[in-house]
Amino acid sequence: MILLDGYKVANERNLELKKKIDEHKKIGDRIPELAIILIGNNPASISYVTGKGKACELVGIKHTLHRLDETISQKEVEKLIFDLNENPEVDGILLQLPIPKHLDDSYLIDLISKDKDADGFHVINQGYLYQKKKTIYPATPKGIMTLLKTYDIQIAGANAVVIGRSNIVGFPVARLLMDAGATITVCHRQTKDLASHTLQADIIIASAGQPELLTKDMVKQGAVVVDVGVNRVNGKLVGDVHFDGVKEVAGYLSPVPRGVGPMTINGLLENTYELYLDHLGK
């Protein structure tokens, strides 16, 4: 089994990005900037946002964290997004999800300017993706595709099974894999016999949010398995794949942690840089 080492690939790509940003600084361009909005005190969100902030610092992207109270009103969040949309220093805006239930996440995401949508979640950017037009891709699907390409995984002609149908991961990654020539099956909670699908798969993307859902008996010999799960079980981080079992049959397997997570952050940084170039007109 070959480990899909997202940590290593992301570090290498982040270093390349840092060099590009350093070049901009040398010639006097302004510094790229990402605004991060975090509402409430969800421990996982705080940890994600901290990781994203540190990664920004590493590559030379300025980041500003807007920490808002759990009880903030919809109007106040709207006002902040309007201000950030108008601010010419800000290249990317990220609203960390989930947000408290009294707020309308879908409405707020679409309020972010599509030209500052670092997450690629805006309805227009998702529309571009589904129409195969150039756009900002959601960071996790982007990171997964980069990881597969870095390891020269054959996607064209492959049978790919995506477990999970979210707007953040499952649906967009299925679209990107299909565009790269794979035949796609999207499985989800209502799928009757999950193993009957996964056993046919050359590539499996496990993004169901269920700890160790994918076990050894569900994987074809030599398959490529990408684990998107981030589940905390008894204080430990586990993926959607039973790593110790699946590693015995998979040809390639991404670990949790240090697999898709760092690739997602790299995707976010690269998205922010793309938006920055657009704003500079370069």
Ligand code: GUN
């Ligand atoms: N919550 C879980 N994953 C993500 C992500 O990729 N972006 C944002 N903004 N929130 C998330």
